Amino acid sequence: MCSHYQTVKDAERHQRYFGCPLPETIRQQLPKDVWPGYPSNIVVRHIDATDTGLTTRQSRLARFGLIPHWASDPDIGRHTFNARAETVSTRPSFRYAWQHAQRCIVPAEAFYEPDWRTGHSVATRIARRDGAPMGLAGLWATWRAPQGEWVQSFTLLTINADEHPLMRRFHRPGVEKRMVVVLPDEDYETWLRAPNHAAAALLQPYPADRLDASPAEPARR
Known part of the structure; x- marks a missing residue:
């Protein structure tokens, strides 16, 4: 599970790596550290209605923790911030979004997991x-709130990491190890545009030798 990450707040860095602007109206609302219920930035596929077929990328402000369209209470997002790749197509909270290819890229400088190898939880920054x-x-x-307001929200896909050389270190002993899906840069467009079967093939572990993990002071909420 991943319930804490750092978003990308630098507009130039966002443009360079994700291929779309980070509007100032969104940037000003971004916290550095994101937990369930917090606003954050996501990148989605955008079709320009003025030019049929022209596909671009667009930044959106969204709440971390997916609120399905049928929900009566937005607090469901406190429990839907991660979606298991193995069941995303069948779980009621996620299947509509998956079936309708509502995929997004979540820009992150790093994410955090607890290292329990010492017998105590040590917050660890992974980048x-x-x-x-x-x-x-x-x-x-x-999701449409009872007052009529439209709310955008999102979840992070996770996969099994029991055999991952780095990610198997994290979380309590005896529980299944999970990790978020870090997409290779060259697969961003495929993730946003491809049919579901092709997108599902991208739900793979990121190589351990391309990641760094270091102890970090827990950020204040």
Whole structure:
């Protein structure tokens, strides 16, 4: 599970690595550290209605923790911030978003996991070794609040990491190890545009030798 990550707040860095602007109206609302229920930035496929077939990428402000369209309470997002790749197509909270290819890229400088090897939880920051930001695989949804407001939200896809040389270190002993899906840069467009069967093939572990993990002070919420 991943319930804490750092988003990308630098507009130039965002443009360079994710291929679309980070509007100032969104940037100003971004916290550095993101937990479930917090606003964050996602990158989605955008079709320009003025030019049929022209596909671009677009930044959106969305809430971390997917709120399915049928939900009566937005607090469901406190429990839907991660979606298991193995069941994303069948779980009621996620299947509509998956079936309708509502996929997104979640820009992140790093994500955090607890290292329990000492018998105590040690907050650990995990980032790309080359210093580039990560594009995490996500799904987005739109929910209409009782007052009529439309709310965008998203979840992060996770996969089994029991055999991953780095990610198997994290979380409590005896529980299944999971990790978020870090997309290779060259697969961003495929993740946003491909049919579901092709997108599912991208739900693979990121190589351990391309990641760095270091103890970090827990950020304040």
